[in-house]
Amino acid sequence: MKKIVLLFPLMATALTLCAQPVVNHQFFPRIGHVQSLVSVYPDGITVGTAGGNQNWDFSGLEAIPGAPQTTLEHMSPGLTPFGDAFPEANISGIFTDTIEFFTYYEVTPESWDWIGSGAELGALPFTDPLTILRPMAFDGSFRDTARLSLVYPELEYHQYIEQEVRYRAYGTLKLPQGTFNEVVLIETTQMEIDSFLFPSEGFYSIDTIYTQGYNWMQGGAPGPLCSHSVSNGTSKFVIEGQEPSYSTFGPEYDTRYDRGLVSTVKEPERQPLGIMVLAPNPAEGQCRLSLEAESYFPEASLQLRDATGRLLRSEAIAMQKGFNQYPVVVEGLPAGLYLVSITNGETVQTSRLVVR
16 A cells, blocks of 8 residues: 555656646747847857756856847837838837847747848848747647848849757756746757849859757747857858859857846745736836735835846835835836836835836
8 A cells, every 4th residue: 555655646746747838829929028138158058958857057147248238029010110011910029239120920829930021121021931930849840941032123132041940848947037947948950041142243142051049938938038059151252253252150159048037936935915017018208007915015115127137216115905006217218128026025026117
C-alpha cells in the first residue's frame, strides 16, 4: 500500500514537469502593445538544448553603451502614413530609434502574417506575405517564403525570403528585471536575398543573408521578452564594364530584451491589492487610475516610473475598501512607455501606461 500511496505524488510531479505551454493567438501582437527594446552584449546569451523545463538565466545582460533604445508600438494601420497601401492589414508595428520604420500585419487566431513595410522608399508590400508565427505545440514547425518587388525607372529592388520556424523549447527565463515562467523559445532559420538594380548607372548588387534567430516569448506579452540572432552573408557587386566583385560579412549579432516588462513571478503569500485600471491608455495630458481594493490601506503610495524603472513621481494615498480613483499626472512627459504602481509597503501592483 505504501508504494501505491507514494506513486500519486510522483505522478503529479511528473505531470508538472512535462506540462508545456502551447503557442496560440495570445502570442500574437495586439493594438496597444508597446515594447521598450534595449540592445545588449550577446555574450550573456546561451540558447541551451532543445526540450522542456529549460532555465535560461539572462539576469546579467548589460546594455551596450550608446546604443539607441528602440520603442515598438502596435497601432491601427489607419493611423500610419502607409496604411492605405495595406488594406488587409489590421495591426501596424512602429519602430522608433534613429529612423521610423513601419511594419504591417494581418493577424488572425490562426496566423500572424507580415504583409509589408513602410520606410523612406515608400510602401513595400509583399507579393507573397511571410508568416511570422502560427499556433503549435512543442517541437511543431512550419516553412514559408516571401517575395517583394519595387520597380521605378531609376531603381529596382527585389527581395526573397525563405524560412523555417520551430518551437524549440520551453521553461523559465530570468531577465535583469525578474523571472518569467511558461516561456517558449521559437527558433527561426532564414535565408534572405536582396537585389538592387540601377539601370541608368549600369550597376547592380545581390546580397544573400543567412540568419539564425531565437525569440523567447510568453502568451499575453507584447512581443519577444528577449531575442538573439546571428547573421552571415555574401555580396556581389557588378558595375558595367568591370569584373564582378565579391565580399562576405559576419558573424553579426543582434541581441535585445524588453526592459519595460514586469516579472510574472508573484509571491503567493501576498494578496493582490485589487482590480486596477488606467484610463485613458494611451493617455495625452490626463489619466486616472481606478482601483477596486480588497481591503482598507490607510498608508499607501502611487508611483510613476519610466521604462527603465527610474522613479519619476511618488504620492502618498489612502485606499478605501471598494472603489478608489486617483489622478496620474502625465502632462509634460515625453511620449513612451511608463509603469504606474500602487504599493502598501508589502505588495506592489503595476500596470503599463503609454503616453502619446
